[in-house]
Amino acid sequence: MRFDNQVAVITGAGSGLGRAYALALAERGAKVVLIDNDISGLESSHKAVLALGEQSMVFKLDVSNIEGVKDAVTQIIELWGHIDILINNAGIHSTCDFDNLTIENWQLQLNTDLNGSFYMTKAIWPHMKGRGYGKIVMSSAVSGLYGDMHETSYSASKMGLIGLVNSLYLEGMDYNISVNSLTPHAVTSMTAHKLAPSVKPLFSKTSITASMLFLCCADSPTGQHLLTAAGSVSHGQFAEFKPSYFPAGSCKPETILSSWQQIHQAQPANLHRSGEEQVLVWARRGAGEHHITIE
Template sequence: MCNQNFRCLRAKDMRFEEQVAIVTGAAAGLGRAYAIALAERGAKVVIIDSEPLSSKDSGLRSCAKAITTLGGDVQVFCLDISDSAAVNAMVDDVISTWGKVDILINNAGIHRSCPFEQLSESAWKRQFDVDVNGSFNMTKAVWPSMKRGGYGRIIMTCASSIFGDVYETSFSASKMALIGLVNSLHLEGQEFDIAVNTITPHAVTQMTAEHLAPTVRPLFSKTTALSAVLYLCSAKCPSGKHLFAAAGSISEAGIIEFSASRFTAEECTPEIIHSRWGDIHRAKPYRSRSSGEAQVLAWAKASAEQRDIELE
């Protein structure tokens, strides 16, 4: 159930007619659900995955059929998003056909649990090639068109392992990189009404089903994640936000700074930091910062105040 303070989406509220949406990793799972839902609400949809279209049970082909059955318009591309040349050619093709790109959902990703000492360099690089470089390639390819049009909605897909999970070092690191990308990129997009956000969803899919106990699987339908993503695709969404969505729960996450402890130059030693760790650790109140520059300014102001220095 949606929280009463969170307005559940209905088809008549948020529509996407005349908009062009690209969804990566659309052959199955949440990517497929996002693509079909956007088509249901009137968007022209581009679906992308790396699986061969010649496959007997092609998920891309099945997703495309579901969209056309709804009366929607769809373009299908089989490509590796870590290949920037292929991505650029695809986006050029889409813009040549449909004139623009309004929405990009960077949903594609890979997941392979592995003990850190067994994690190969090639597996580490491949994780970043798909999750980070692929999202970079897709976003960079559509960015100029969105700037020219003065509008865009971009979503990066993260995962709960950003908090850390055993055997998830490459997965956690790649997803955390996307949070940093969004924190900076949304600042560049503000002038052009380009909203950039992350979504950390969880739902029962082919990838996740084995990690959920049978008793809790019914709680993790796609509804919550789907509603949150559609909201982030809309003209009404915020920017620079990180949403968690699963099992009827939607929340905003962020990086916060707890209240700072002040030290003079003479007393700032590792031994004194250790002795005062109980005061430093999660000291309240806490706050968030709008940018890295805002953090530097806060440090400067606090230090200047301690030394009775006036800043212009």
Template sequence: MMRFDEQVAVVTGAGAGLGRAYAIALAERGARLAIIDSGSGDSRCQSYAGAGLNKTARTLAELGADCLSFQLDVTDSQALKSAIETVLKRWGRIDIAINNAGIHTPVSFDSLSFEQWQRQLDVDLNGSFHLTKLVWPQMKRQNYGRIVMTAGASGLYGDMHETPYSTSKMALVGLVNSLAKEGRDYNISVNTLVPEALTAMTAHHLSPLVKPLFSTSSVNATLLYLCSSTACSGQHLLAAAGSVSHGMFVEFQPLRIVEDGCKPEVIAQRWDELYRAQPCHFHESGEEQVTAWARRSAAEHHVDIE
């Protein structure tokens, strides 16, 4: 059985929904928890910066988990820094960081204000940056770390009235792609989880017919795998309704056009040929993509780049 005994996990947005489910799942498998949320309430955990996280804290206490509770907004980098310092003073390490805090307010682009746009980025993207930046040095020192970013299907594919949400979530995918490479030599795995489960945030757009299908089971299982010593890194996992899948960005077979003949009219004329042309190609990095472009052109121009 996968266990997390003596490991320390920090979970943001832990007051409700999936953040609460993640904290409980980790506690049931022996982890020590530092739970963070901007909500308020009574707490049976030792609490800092407010009363905070009553429901989750009580459940963790009933499970016998060692935990700390922090009521703060993840956009407040100084408050977050103080919380992480407290965690390190208490336990001396941080093994797992789950960036789950997020907001979701559908709005048409016509009605979207810059303040709404900025708030979405501040919570979802910058909040994840702040926590990750704080735990990164400690994880490097201990030569171990597991970091999970919470993305969303709308970020991968887009949806109506979701431009700020989609933007912030897709930005996290880019963060994972590059940060995982920096963590490789320090045994720090960084991954994206794209979850969907029945919570207060999602209840309004799941039909009554399918709501029972969206339990937290597959989401929790995927999250626990990403927190484990056997976790992959630099990957994007989608989990919902009993399904777990692996997603990535791929390049379809390129359409080679002689440079002098490469005009917008040609692309328009050959779009059906270009769109989703097989086979697909996966590139490990942006540099690898650039190399692929160079090799294609070099071969046609009889240039040896090997």
């Protein structure tokens, strides 16, 4: 799998997974654009890319700076003419109990992880549409998918990216633009303190960079969510458990309370491709009682 003559933009490329993504793409022939707020990390990643014999652009940039993002994209297009791949990897992380979570910290988290990804995607999107090709990867986190103690702002920002993928990929299909999410977990400066020494060797970046490259290749799927860590790769999707139907007039809060054990995780689970599909299913469930025919 090669990426010759393709231009890849990677945010948070100064260290950790962002650096690994940049090097993996450069090793396979891509020109890489390195974006980070840490100049020393950027310089190190830049030298590593050049050592592989590939071209690189560097931007010391906070992705929450929308004007800076627009300017960077303009410079990339002026130099290389196109952008084929965008990996929204930049993020910050700090744990805080909800009582002590300030509005400023909440906004900082969302501005970096969620808004920063939106700003980059928004700036690059028209260029991908114009060429009829593009690969976009959003970097989520297990705390976003499942939640964790003292992770409310982090979880909210990362889960927001899942919603962004779920709708944006539909708009990209007519323009050959794939939009997916990757939920990785590897030993980095952000995660090292959460892993026991005995299991740290398991959490290498190998399966993660392989999954990233897969999502960036010409034959990648779209609208999908991959989870990868410790050598495993899996596909995730929101599931709705088997519904319990209550006739009109009988669905009261007391009824739901008494039926909760029946409702909770009732099998089988159902998967829906879109919000519209879920609404249609709801409509069909209730239509029979009211003698309504749905085509």
